Amino acid sequence: MNSGENHYQEGIIDSDRNLIYKKRHDVQNSDNIVGDDDETNFNSSTQNARFINATETEEDLNHNSTLTAFDDAKPSSLVVVLTFLASISGFMFGYDTGYISSAIVTIGNDLGKELTYGEKEIMTSATSLGALISSTIAGIIADLIGRRKVIMGSNLLFILGALLQCGAHSLTAMISGRFIMGLGVGIGSLIAPLYISELAPTNYRGRLVVINCLAITGGQLIAYAVGAGISRVKSGWRILVGISLFPSVVQLIMFLFMPDTPRFLIMKNRLEEASSILQRIYKSSDPSLIGSKVYELSLLNSEIPGNSALTRTKNGFKEIFQVPSNLRALIIGCGLQFFQQFTGWNALMYFSATIFETIGFNNPTVVSILVAGTNFIFTIVAFFVIDTIGRRSVLMIGLPCMMMALLLCAISFQFLGIKFEDSSVAVSTYHSQEGDFSIWNVVVIISMIIFAAGYAIGIGNVPWQQSELFPQSVRGIGASCATTTNWIGSLTISATFLTMLQKITPSGTFLLFAIITFIAIFFVYFCYPELTGLELEEVQNVLTGGFNIEKSIEMSRHHRTNTGTQHHFVDYDGDEAGILINSVSDYTSNPKLPSNVIS
Numbered sequence: 227m228n229s230g231e232n233h234y235q236e237g238i239i240d241s242d243r244n245l246i247y248k249k250r251h252d253v254q255n256s257d258n259i260v261g262d263d264d265e266t267n268f269n270s271s272t273q274n275a276r277f278i279n280a281t282e283t284e285e286d287l288n289h290n291s292t293l294t295a296f297d298d299a300k301p302s303s304l305v306v307v308l309t310f311l312a313s314i315s316g317f318m319f320g321y322d323t324g325y326i327s328s329a330i331v332t333i334g335n336d337l338g339k340e341l342t343y344g345e346k347e348i349m350t351s352a353t354s355l356g357a358l359i360s361s362t363i364a365g366i367i368a369d370l371i372g373r374r375k376v377i378m379g380s381n382l383l384f385i386l387g388a389l390l391q392c393g394a395h396s397l398t399a400m401i402s403g404r405f406i407m408g409l410g411v412g413i414g415s416l417i418a419p420l421y422i423s424e425l426a427p428t429n430y431r432g433r434l435v436v437i438n439c440l441a442i443t444g445g446q447l448i449a450y451a452v453g454a455g456i457s458r459v460k461s462g463w464r465i466l467v468g469i470s471l472f473p474s475v476v477q478l479i480m481f482l483f484m485p486d487t488p489r490f491l492i493m494k495n496r497l498e499e500a501s502s503i504l505q506r507i508y509k510s511s512d513p514s515l516i517g518s519k520v521y522e523l524s525l526l527n528s529e530i531p532g533n534s535a536l537t538r539t540k541n542g543f544k545e546i547f548q549v550p551s552n553l554r555a556l557i558i559g560c561g562l563q564f565f566q567q568f569t570g571w572n573a574l575m576y577f578s579a580t581i582f583e584t585i586g587f588n589n590p591t592v593v594s595i596l597v598a599g600t601n602f603i604f605t606i607v608a609f610f611v612i613d614t615i616g617r618r619s620v621l622m623i624g625l626p627c628m629m630m631a632l633l634l635c636a637i638s639f640q641f642l643g644i645k646f647e648d649s650s651v652a653v654s655t656y657h658s659q660e661g662d663f664s665i666w667n668v669v670v671i672i673s674m675i676i677f678a679a680g681y682a683i684g685i686g687n688v689p690w691q692q693s694e695l696f697p698q699s700v701r702g703i704g705a706s707c708a709t710t711t712n713w714i715g716s717l718t719i720s721a722t723f724l725t726m727l728q729k730i731t732p733s734g735t736f737l738l739f740a741i742i743t744f745i746a747i748f749f750v751y752f753c754y755p756e757l758t759g760l761e762l763e764e765v766q767n768v769l770t771g772g773f774n775i776e777k778s779i780e781m782s783r784h785h786r787t788n789t790g791t792q793h794h795f796v797d798y799d800g801d802e803a804g805i806l807i808n809s810v811s812d813y814t815s816n817p818k819l820p821s822n823v824i825s
């Protein structure tokens with residue numbers, strides 16, 4: 227704990243850059259301070275980030291407003307190129323998790339013997355297991371060595387994993403390859419959205435992160451389509467795996483020449499490099515504005531202290547759990563990823579062909595491609611609306627659609643009278659014959675397509691906006707926890723879905739997913755603030771003192787409708803006392819605001 231006589235000022239600047247509100251505060255003590263071992267006296271980075279020197283002038287405050295001035299900027303060509311290059315990780319994620327369903331069908335006895343159902347299951351889930359393991363540490367490593375090096379590390383794992391599989395003649399070699407590839411997938415799933423969030427201008431951040439989601443869903447679709455295309459080619463699965471080498475090699479080579487994010491460089495105090503990259507990102511900006519941006523980000527910057535990686539990691543975990551705004555960010559990040567997985571989408575991704583075959587479709591892979599295609603197309607819709615109607619709104623539209631569709635599925639399965647017997651093979655009591663195609667088959671298809679659309683527009687992509695929830699100091703750790711939740715969910719659902727069909731019937735399974743979706747609606751309604759259009763550094767203020775849903779909606783609307791208005795607010799009064807000041811009207815209408823205003 228530390229008490230001091232620090233003081234700082236806060237201010238609001240209007241669109242003409244007039245200072246309209248300024249206040250000096252004295253800070254007596256810092257309550258949310260955590261420390262350990264050799265860092266007994268370090269201030270919480272959250273707290274440090276908020277100190278602005280008392281000698282600041284009006285000009286300084288004007289400088290502070292550059293943060294928002296920048297973020298009205300359109301993404302430069304460099305940002306676009308970097309987003310697409312980073313999204314190759316998303317493609318690898320989608321492709322590598324997608325191709326296995328066709329590979330297991332065509333693999334025959336290429337690995338020296340006919341594989342049992344259990345062996346195929348292990349081969350499938352080895353990638354998810356690898357991803358689960360690597361995602362736990364990827365964020366921490368990204369904070370230590372940088373985002374760019376982590377992306378390149380994931381490429382090496384992709385390449386090694388793919389080579390091992392391509393040349394595999396035994397089950398062990400194949401499973402090892404799938405596992406190593408999975409390590410790359412876990413890292414890539416975390417690092418690409420993080421890298422993009424840190425580069426993107428605020429008003430385009432949502433959309434640019436969705437490009438990575440498009441790459442994931444596109445990768446899955448391509449894997450399905452290519453898989454279906456080469457299903458009759460002898461050892462065609464080797465071609466399927468081999469294709470994945472190409473994007474990883476391209477990404478590896480390109481990132482040799484690409485920069486790290488300015489926010490990471492500032493975190494490491496490499497200010498000159500950061501400003502030269504910012505200049506390349508915001509080409510048309512005046513160098514003095516760039517200087518102000520670096521200045522402002524470095525004021526807000528903080529790194530978890532510690533002499534060793536272990537101490538830093540330990541302190542980072544303390545900070546994420548002990549600072550209430552960070553804990554709220556963690557609840558949201560992990561909560562959204564939990565609901566993304568436990569509402570059942572991946573059960574469809576992995577087993578839709580089985581389900582459709584069971585209910586009597588002659589060409590189940592085509593229907594699966596239709597479901598994956600819907601996921602891809604509605605991710606494009608999300609791309610167009612996420613930064614305009616907002617993340618909360620897309621979730622509040624998508625989740626109820628999913629719930630309705632899941633209920634419809636549950637009802638249809640009841641009428642179809644499907645039964646899954648024994649744990650290894652799905653058996654239907656319903657046999658499709660000419661003219662035997664019931665209305666419920668059509669209802670199942672339609673409801674699965676509605677489910678896919680509702681999923682893709684909201685919960686399929688919004689959780690990947692996770693990096694924006696966390697302040698710089700704990701962004702890596704926070705993103706790691708959320709990504710790990712995703713992979714735990716993915717693994718659990720894929721490992722238990724067939725058993726659930728058998729034990730609680732298809733109707734029961736889809737009803738369970740509907741109930742979880744219902745809970746997700748409440749979770750989003752009460753816990754997920756609208757972060758669209760908010761500067762990364764502002765999010766922490768939103769999460770100070772509560773989830774601040776109403777306030778966030780107001781702030782986000784204000785940002786989106788008044789992009790010309792410069793506003794700056796700082797809240798230093800500890801977690802619970804935060805008052806969010808966003809606009810002049812906030813100030814004049816909020817009786818809780820301090821009265822000693824200098825204007």
Ligand SMILES: O[C@H]1[C@H](O)[C@@H](O)[C@H](O)[C@@H](O)[C@H]1O
Pocket residue numbers: 439442443446566571572575601686687690712716
């Ligand atoms: O965002 C992605 C996407 O929705 C994929 O389709 C799904 O398979 C993944 O699990 C998810 O994380």
